[in-house]
Amino acid sequence: MVFSDLDGSLLDHDTYDWTPAMPALDQLRERDIPLVLVSSKTLAELEQYRRQLRLQHPVVAENGAVMQVPDNYFADSADTGSPSTPRNELQAAYAEAKVANGFDCEAFYELGVHGIVRETGLAEQQATLANDRAASEPILWRDSDARAQQFEQLMRVQGLRCVRGGRFLHLLGDTGKEDAVRQLVSAYARGWPGECLTSVSLGDGPNDLGMLSGTDIAVIIPGKHGRPMQLAPGNRVIRPASAGPAGWNEAMLTLLKEHSEGRLATHGNGG
Numbered sequence: 124m125v126f127s128d129l130d131g132s133l134l135d136h137d138t139y140d141w142t143p144a145m146p147a148l149d150q151l152r153e154r155d156i157p158l159v160l161v162s163s164k165t166l167a168e169l170e171q172y173r174r175q176l177r178l179q180h181p182v183v184a185e186n187g188a189v190m191q192v193p194d195n196y197f198a199d200s201a202d203t204g205s206p207s208t209p210r211n212e213l214q215a216a217y218a219e220a221k222v223a224n225g226f227d228c229e230a231f232y233e234l235g236v237h238g239i240v241r242e243t244g245l246a247e248q249q250a251t252l253a254n255d256r257a258a259s260e261p262i263l264w265r266d267s268d269a270r271a272q273q274f275e276q277l278m279r280v281q282g283l284r285c286v287r288g289g290r291f292l293h294l295l296g297d298t299g300k301e302d303a304v305r306q307l308v309s310a311y312a313r314g315w316p317g318e319c320l321t322s323v324s325l326g327d328g329p330n331d332l333g334m335l336s337g338t339d340i341a342v343i344i345p346g347k348h349g350r351p352m353q354l355a356p357g358n359r360v361i362r363p364a365s366a367g368p369a370g371w372n373e374a375m376l377t378l379l380k381e382h383s384e385g386r387l388a389t390h391g392n393g394g
């Protein structure tokens with residue numbers, strides 16, 4: 124099973140184009156290999172990509188704070204976790220810290236749809252879907268890295284988490300992409316007992332590190348954030364030369380070739 128980040132990974136960082144990954148996407152579909160989208164995007168946005176990409180698999184939205192599994196997808200219902208901290212509580216914690224410390228930043232709710240259009244290059248309709256959030260708040264951080272760490276610490280003591288995506292700092296409850304992926308890996312393992320399952324994840328950002336270290340094979344797509352992407356030794360790491368969907372395609376075709384030749388290392392029951 125394959126878990127993939129969208130922005131900067133399956134989607135081009137600037138144009139949001141995924142067509143360079145079509146050869147690998149077609150092969151995954153032909154072989155019935157699940158592709159789970161795992162993104163900081165909202166469920167409303169992921170629904171669109173799920174349709175465009177003709178996927179009928181679970182999706183993980185808002186950096187792990189929201190998960191949706193199609194009806195009757197797993198024989199037993201996957202534990203979709205307790206609902207994460209609602210957005211209005213996140214906004215209250217953010218606003219209090221911002222006022223008290225004078226942080227130079229703007230959250231999605233402060234930017235509004237027009238501000239989101241300006242900062243992301245999304246069309247207005249897309250920006251509206253991006254702002255349709257249940258349990259996370261993206262923050263455009265203009266202040267220093269040290270001040271970001273101070274903000275993160277203030278949130279952590281309240282049981283909230285900050286993760287860095289390609290463009291924004293995302294504030295969410297005490298959950299992450301890795302928690303959702305772990306639940307899904309074990310649901311697949313329960314659904315296909317005795318099968319040798321191999322889990323693959325693809326991502327480009329620091330908010331993907333937990334997910335990347337939680338699967339058998341990690342594909343680290345070159346990112347634009349300039350931060351080191353190091354994993355603890357243990358899983359196999361592939362670093363394609365190209366960024367975005369071209370790199371996604373390159374790495375996935377390599378793995379699919381190994382898979383068809385029976386050379387793909389497997390670790391038993393979804394391990």
Ligand SMILES: [Mg+2]
Nearest residue numbers: 128130131328
């Ligand atoms: Mg990304």
